[in-house]
Amino acid sequence: MERLLTFDGKGIYCPRADVHIDPWEKVPKALITHGHSDHARWGMGAYLCTHESVPILQHRLGKTNRIQGIAFGENLFINGVKFSFHPAGHVIGSAQIRVEYKDEIWVVSGDYKLANDGISKAFEPVKCHTFITESTFGLPVYKWQNQTAIFDKVNTWWRKNQAEGRVSVITAYSLGKAQRLINGLDPSIGKIYTHGAIENTNSILREHNHFIQDTQFATASYNFKDYQGNMVVCPPSAANSNWVKKFKDFRLGIASGWMQMRGARRRRAADIGFILSDHADWNGLNTAIEATGANEIYVTHGFSRIYSQYLREQGYDAKIVETAFEGERLDSTEEEKIDQTT
């Protein structure tokens, strides 16, 4: 018997509705969990994503009427199959996609985190029989602190650099992490400057009524005096390029879940690492999976082999599935490539 969802080498496929979810090859109809470029790729015939994701996809893929929006919780029927989008808490607009037909329910979670970051809609557990999960941080060593504690550390670091007459430069993905971090900064310390990739994303989100603290585009016309004592937020790839040299006397910080890993900061030649991720940590993954009530779990990108083994030991019917999705990365990523060109 054919399953409600399958993996056909192009993406997650629903044969009965003839649509793909987060496809990585060109297909006629794509349902998209969120705007990161390993999930929302070029060349699909039509896109459906949450209303919040529409301007993000338009920015990244070009303005086109092929991108349609749907509200969280709204039901859409395609050839009798019921689809709905539910908050994933990963980045603005990110959704889990629920798929139901007869007595079979699947949830495709895309990327997710359980902590409410105050800027993405908070993760909502959705009951299902089969759950497709990422496993980016699927090892017990990954345990996140609450974000207030992390923001305190960032602001303390900023004040220290300022007292020493230096610029603070911090790296964060241009969609998601950057806005989350900016809203956690204390604007009474100084000005917040941004790399163009982040400023472009910020202005699109502000146009659509998302609150993001005031930032200024770090243009080439400013000199060291303008930046001294202030904060600059840039994508990870910019920190490894000539772009960062214009700040002359600066300290470099990295905000990533990988900063929990020994040696990661040193290998990236950063002065400080802040453990902040838009993906679920170990407890988050386990809590999310338990809350779905699902017995069958497909584990995608991340520590899929180890994590699926762990789930089997807990009594789940867990399998690994190969996809083209990427977890959080420290180097220049697919996600950043598009924004670097804008």
Ligand SMILES: [Zn+2]
């Ligand atoms: Zn993502």
Ligand SMILES: [Zn+2]
């Ligand atoms: Zn991803």
